[in-house]
Amino acid sequence: MHYQAGSDARTLRDALGCFATGVTVVTTLDEQGQPVGLTANSFSSVSLDPPLILFCLARSSSNLERFRRAEHFAINVLHIGQQPMSGVFARSSTERFDGVAWESWDTGAPILSGSLASFECATHQVVEAGDHLVFIGRVTRARFEPRRDPLLYFRGRYRRLHFA
Structure with a gap:
C-alpha cells in the first residue's frame, strides 16, 4: 500500500498503525476540581534535561478546553491487565472515573x-499542529512498576509484548 499527500487519509492511518505504541490515560482536574481523563497513544519523551514529555489531543476532543486550561496533567502508562480501563477512558462518557x-x-x-x-507534569507548552494540539509537560514526579508488561496497540488492535 502507498500513501501520497492528498490521497485517502485511511491509508495514512493504516501506515501509521504499523508503529506499535503503548497505551496511556491522560488525566487532569477541570476548573471545578473534577477528574478528567482520556485514552491516548500519542505519548513520547521529548527531553531528559529538562524532563519533558508530550501527548497529542485532537481539536475535536470534548476535553480539549479542559486540558488547554489546566496547569498540570498526568500521563498514566497502562499495563497488559489494564486493557478494560483503556476502553473505559476511550468512550464518550462523563463517568469514566466510576469504579x-x-x-x-x-x-x-x-x-x-x-x-x-x-x-x-506541569504544562510547559501547548503547540497547535494540524488537527491536533501537542501538550508538552515538564515532569515533576514519576513512578514505575518494573515487573509488569505494557499494554500495546498495533494495527488497530491491542497486543501483548513478545520477546524476540
Whole structure:
C-alpha cells in the first residue's frame, strides 16, 4: 500500500498503525476540581534535561478546553491487565472515573492506581499542529512498576509484548 499527500487519509492511518505504541490515560482536574481523563497513544519523551514529555489531543476532543486550561496533567502508562480501563477512558462518557482507583500527588492530577508508569507534569507548552494540539509537560514526579508488561496497540488492535 502507498500513501501520497492528498490521497485517502485511511491509508495514512493504516501506515501509521504499523508503529506499535503503548497505551496511556491522560488525566487532569477541570476548573471545578473534577477528574478528567482520556485514552491516548500519542505519548513520547521529548527531553531528559529538562524532563519533558508530550501527548497529542485532537481539536475535536470534548476535553480539549479542559486540558488547554489546566496547569498540570498526568500521563498514566497502562499495563497488559489494564486493557478494560483503556476502553473505559476511550468512550464518550462523563463517568469514566466510576469504579477506577486513583490517587493524587502534588498537583492533584489523577494518578491511576496500579499503572505501569505515571508521570505528573506541569504544562510547559501547548503547540497547535494540524488537527491536533501537542501538550508538552515538564515532569515533576514519576513512578514505575518494573515487573509488569505494557499494554500495546498495533494495527488497530491491542497486543501483548513478545520477546524476540
